[in-house]
Amino acid sequence: MMGCKDCGDCTGCSLPVPLPDGKAEYVVALAGNANVGKSATFNQLTGVDTDIGNWPGKTVERVEGLLQHRGQRIRVIDLPGIYSITALSTEEQISREFIAHDHPDVVVNVVDASALERNLFFTLQLTELESPMILAVNQMDLATKKGIALDIRKLSALLGIPVIPTIAIQGKGISDLSDAIVLALSARPKPHMLPYGKEVEERIRKIMEILPAGAGGYPPRWTAIKLLEADSDTIWEAKRSAPDAAAAAEIFRNELERMHGEAAATVLSSERYHVAEKIVSEVMEIRTPGDHEISLTERIDRLALHPVIGYLLLILTIGGLLIWTFIVGAWISEILTVFLSGIAPVQPLVKGSVTDVIFNGAWTGFVAAITLILPYVIPFYLFLALIEDSGFLTRFSLMLDRGMHKMGLHGKAIIPLVLGFGCTVPACLSCRIIESPKQKFLAAFLVTLVPCSARTIVILGVVALFVNIWWALALYLIDFVLIIVLGRLAFRLLPGESVGMIMEMPEYHVPSVPVVLGQTWQRTKSLIWIVLPAYIIGSIAITAAFAAGLLEPINTLLSPITVILLGLPALTGAVFVFGIIRKEMTILALAALFGTTIFSTVLSPVQLIVFGLVAMLYAPCISTILALAREFGWKQALSIAVLETALAIALGAVAFRLLGLVM
Amino acid sequence: MTSEQLEEYLESILDIEAKDGIAKTSAIARCLKVAPASVTEALQVLSEKGFVHYEPYKGATLTELGREMAQKVKRRHRLLEVFLTDVLHISRENVHDEACRMEHTLSDETECALCKLLKAPARCPHGSLIEACNLPVESCSACLAGKETDIASTRDKPLIPVTSLEPGQKGTIAFIRGDNSVVQRLTDLGLTLKTEIQLIRKSPMLGPVEIGVRKTRLAIDHAIADHIFVTALLEKAG
Numbered sequence: 061m062m063g064c065k066d067c068g069d070c071t072g073c074s075l076p077v078p079l080p081d082g083k084a085e086y087v088v089a090l091a092g093n094a095n096v097g098k099s100a101t102f103n104q105l106t107g108v109d110t111d112i113g114n115w116p117g118k119t120v121e122r123v124e125g126l127l128q129h130r131g132q133r134i135r136v137i138d139l140p141g142i143y144s145i146t147a148l149s150t151e152e153q154i155s156r157e158f159i160a161h162d163h164p165d166v167v168v169n170v171v172d173a174s175a176l177e178r179n180l181f182f183t184l185q186l187t188e189l190e191s192p193m194i195l196a197v198n199q200m201d202l203a204t205k206k207g208i209a210l211d212i213r214k215l216s217a218l219l220g221i222p223v224i225p226t227i228a229i230q231g232k233g234i235s236d237l238s239d240a241i242v243l244a245l246s247a248r249p250k251p252h253m254l255p256y257g258k259e260v261e262e263r264i265r266k267i268m269e270i271l272p273a274g275a276g277g278y279p280p281r282w283t284a285i286k287l288l289e290a291d292s293d294t295i296w297e298a299k300r301s302a303p304d305a306a307a308a309a310e311i312f313r314n315e316l317e318r319m320h321g322e323a324a325a326t327v328l329s330s331e332r333y334h335v336a337e338k339i340v341s342e343v344m345e346i347r348t349p350g351d352h353e354i355s356l357t358e359r360i361d362r363l364a365l366h367p368v369i370g371y372l373l374l375i376l377t378i379g380g381l382l383i384w385t386f387i388v389g390a391w392i393s394e395i396l397t398v399f400l401s402g403i404a405p406v407q408p409l410v411k412g413s414v415t416d417v418i419f420n421g422a423w424t425g426f427v428a429a430i431t432l433i434l435p436y437v438i439p440f441y442l443f444l445a446l447i448e449d450s451g452f453l454t455r456f457s458l459m460l461d462r463g464m465h466k467m468g469l470h471g472k473a474i475i476p477l478v479l480g481f482g483c484t485v486p487a488c489l490s491c492r493i494i495e496s497p498k499q500k501f502l503a504a505f506l507v508t509l510v511p512c513s514a515r516t517i518v519i520l521g522v523v524a525l526f527v528n529i530w531w532a533l534a535l536y537l538i539d540f541v542l543i544i545v546l547g548r549l550a551f552r553l554l555p556g557e558s559v560g561m562i563m564e565m566p567e568y569h570v571p572s573v574p575v576v577l578g579q580t581w582q583r584t585k586s587l588i589w590i591v592l593p594a595y596i597i598g599s600i601a602i603t604a605a606f607a608a609g610l611l612e613p614i615n616t617l618l619s620p621i622t623v624i625l626l627g628l629p630a631l632t633g634a635v636f637v638f639g640i641i642r643k644e645m646t647i648l649a650l651a652a653l654f655g656t657t658i659f660s661t662v663l664s665p666v667q668l669i670v671f672g673l674v675a676m677l678y679a680p681c682i683s684t685i686l687a688l689a690r691e692f693g694w695k696q697a698l699s700i701a702v703l704e705t706a707l708a709i710a711l712g713a714v715a716f717r718l719l720g721l722v723m
Numbered sequence: 724m725t726s727e728q729l730e731e732y733l734e735s736i737l738d739i740e741a742k743d744g745i746a747k748t749s750a751i752a753r754c755l756k757v758a759p760a761s762v763t764e765a766l767q768v769l770s771e772k773g774f775v776h777y778e779p780y781k782g783a784t785l786t787e788l789g790r791e792m793a794q795k796v797k798r799r800h801r802l803l804e805v806f807l808t809d810v811l812h813i814s815r816e817n818v819h820d821e822a823c824r825m826e827h828t829l830s831d832e833t834e835c836a837l838c839k840l841l842k843a844p845a846r847c848p849h850g851s852l853i854e855a856c857n858l859p860v861e862s863c864s865a866c867l868a869g870k871e872t873d874i875a876s877t878r879d880k881p882l883i884p885v886t887s888l889e890p891g892q893k894g895t896i897a898f899i900r901g902d903n904s905v906v907q908r909l910t911d912l913g914l915t916l917k918t919e920i921q922l923i924r925k926s927p928m929l930g931p932v933e934i935g936v937r938k939t940r941l942a943i944d945h946a947i948a949d950h951i952f953v954t955a956l957l958e959k960a961g
Contacts, residue, residue, distance in 0.1 A: 143912060177938065181913065322862040322916075457942075458933070461930055470944065471931065560943075561943070562941060563941065563942045564939060564940070565941065
């Protein structure tokens, strides 16, 4: 079997016997940098049937799928896209613990053929974990376009593992990769040990000599390297189980630092790059010097990053995204609502038999979720996946970085903020892409203030329709000003540090249909999982409470706020409570409780504006609160809800009094 | 001419040169609030000492020696400003004049100690970039860890921050300023010492800069990129 390791196209070897039962017996982990086509490779290997969850106790998404090939059922885990496993971000920790402790049968390292040197840095770190490995050299087409030719056989011989060239977005090389994975299940190709510089290797060897076997569950060489790099977890572990080695490592580390005048971890990183450079110089041949030719990416960037044209393009794209969402969304929503109302009436029912009320509550919640997700969210995600996959979104992040600094955020925060116009829940979840915990929370907080599609419907349906469009736009303007002001305030008040942006700029390419559809489907799926139960249960609970005769007490209880502070009728208390399920439910509840859909007959223009303002700002909907709690804990989620409710009441009270003077 | 006056002249020539390309007598006079006649006189002295190239009626430009001297004073000036604002909490409006008077008396040793105390700051309180020091180090960790640094030796090639390169210009990384976490983050992305990098584009108002390294492109926050110092390569591309 081992004779096959150097030839990726060898099919003559005997394959493992297929398992009789339907269970997945093997685990394969996909690892690699971001933007190398790891997700595309994952989608090609597993098809659309993927499981999305969280890593236990972590807020990092875990994507898992099933590869069925040659009678084998293999569980494929898509590890987070990272650049290094030296520094300790959550993603990096998850990846290294998974590879070291869960012992996947094979680690498939996806690398970008056109940026081999940078990618091999990560590959070298993976080889230190000494798991069976396969290298999938992706984006071969891009490399060819850049005039780069790679000697795959030589690369395989140098690393000691199978190397498979792929073009994942076109599905090329995927069957070879699947073959290699199945072969590797029994061949278990271990990568060669690639030595670093002499002074480093010597010290690694000396530490390994005094390390007791199996310390910390990691390979001894890895432990020795991490001790040299002053990795805090490894040192803590070694001080307990191998104090001699920890002490020796400290001496060696100081020696290295004195010799190089920089931190030992930096020395090791430079060593890895040095090895990567050497490998690349042996396997890579540049046929046309790409430097002097102006690439397509450069041509597009000259427009996309132009100080004037670039911003125009950005406004057009984001504006287009929103307009597309609302035009397409309103159209589909209309059709769906008509269709679903035909099945059973969609209106919060507050009296009747217990089963009726529960059914009505559940049905209303279900319809609310369906008429939000399908019509508004899917078209939004589709468009977003297009600008994301093509490479434009990264450019927008770059363009907006400066402005985001004013709110203590950086350019990457544009992604959650834009997502927030569709639905707040996935927008909160997408704040994960921001590195520092402070900025992550700050972004999530601001996202809850972005007018989502449901809030837009309220503003349009109450204020624009019955007062005028200008007041509706004014409300939007107030919201944007609030986001900036509160962002600046929260940035000052929240503890923790802000980290500047470092972001890879991928080449532009024509978006691939499977990737865009896959991305849209995965986002929609994870949204349904949170939103649907929340809507149904929340809706039952609130309708049941009202049916149990709590309507009057709640209105009375809230009347000091609704009547005295906000100048609204007492009935709106119950309306706002309904709105917590979904902001748009305030319109339904308003109609049900007042018995009319012409709101101007029951509310004055001032009342309509105040109602719209409060509905826009008060506590985020129940799904958002759940999502926030999942990401940041209940304390933070409830603080945001309470703060925003207080803010809505305060601003509503001020607006009521000011508007009363002029209108 | 006192050494204090000399340094003030060099500093203002550096500033004006950066703005206009050549420092005219009248501009220097305005900047230092002295009569044009005394500027002409001073420039002749500076020219004799080899600090400036002076052409009557055209103006002055700094020689290699003069530039080195001016940058050294500038660096001290800005370090002092950071010290006065961050440590002594003196208001930002007042620190400039104060630093102007203190900068001429600072020794190499004090400059180095100040840099350590302030943890190698990248910018002065007014937002101007602080030059890298002239010690032959490749990162700040040696200094910041409190180890002995030999302040007598100097670099053989002038360093410039990557953010001062022209778009398309290349340089070799010679020094990365800042504590270990900054250095490590950059190193892991392939920005290791002696690596050739290219400034691809800058964005307006100190927005992120785009850098080409190891066949990939990175957008880096301007404040982080300020930490990367290179020796410029003469060849220009693109």
